[in-house]
Amino acid sequence: VMKYRTEQYRDVYHALQVIRFIKDSTPQVEVFLRMHQLESGRLPRNLAFPLEPEDEVFLAIAKAMEEVVEDNVDCYWLVSSFVNQLNNKYKDSLPQLPKVLEQYLNVEDNRLLAHLKACSAVSKLPYNLWFKKCFAGCLPESSLQRVWDKVISGSCKILVFVALEILLTFKMKIMALTNAEKITQFLENIPQDNTDAIVSKAIDLWHKHCGTPVHLV
Known part of the structure; x- marks a missing residue:
């Protein structure tokens, strides 16, 4: 599972580099956000687009998670899973x-x-x-x-x-x-x-x- 997650992370990261949505100096939480947007089919047409309220939520959760989880692959996977749970399981609650x-x-x-x-x-x-x-x-x-x-x-x-x-x-x-x-x-x-x-x-x-x-x- 870990190997699969690492490969998936690298693939998405590379795709974002190719379309110039991220570069080496991009803050890690923003990298996570762009990866999540790409994976959920919500990547804006360009970087100038303002963040949606749900993007602000993702960033806040990612910032907090980054403080406690050192590995980027683990951190991204945990943030994504947590946000998906909020958006799906708890959407009505x-x-x-x-x-x-x-x-x-x-x-x-x-x-x-x-x-x-x-x-x-x-x-x-x-x-x-x-x-x-x-x-x-x-x-x-x-x-x-x-x-x-x-x-x-x-x-x-x-x-x-x-x-x-x-x-x-x-x-x-x-x-x-x-x-x-x-x-x-x-x-x-x-x-x-x-x-x-x-x-x-x-x-x-x-x-x-x-x-x-x-x-x-």
Whole structure:
């Protein structure tokens, strides 16, 4: 399998070099993006074309994956598989997650939800960062890995509980802000020092709400 992947990687890489979409100085994550576009039949006609929102998502995930996976072939294969899983398996689930988050926040802390509604912030929360980029660019890689492991093994709902725990952890800070833009800005740049604890608590919340086998409910 590894030999096949390496050959496939080299072939696609070479094809992109021939059509001058990449050169030796092209950043690695951009190489990954162009390879993915070529393999999925989405390569733009030329390099001047602006990136699509889904390309931005791919780049964010690739940047995070590159920090933890040294080998380029492995890294590209993991990023592609992960993005394909998001686009295929979770295509219908991901758009529902903001509503699901609101439901769980109402259960866990309806005062915080009321504050977000009063500030008209509910629709402006960084859902793109949370649910499309799966927290790439929001959480450091060590914390991300634990979240992505759950997503890869079949639960995109863990993303809701990480978002929920971020809101609960920074409740005092959020309650002190009365402007939707400021709340979003803060949530897009959360402090990085206790993210492992946030993910651990998120996994606990996930088990609390989703962990009971159906026949016991």
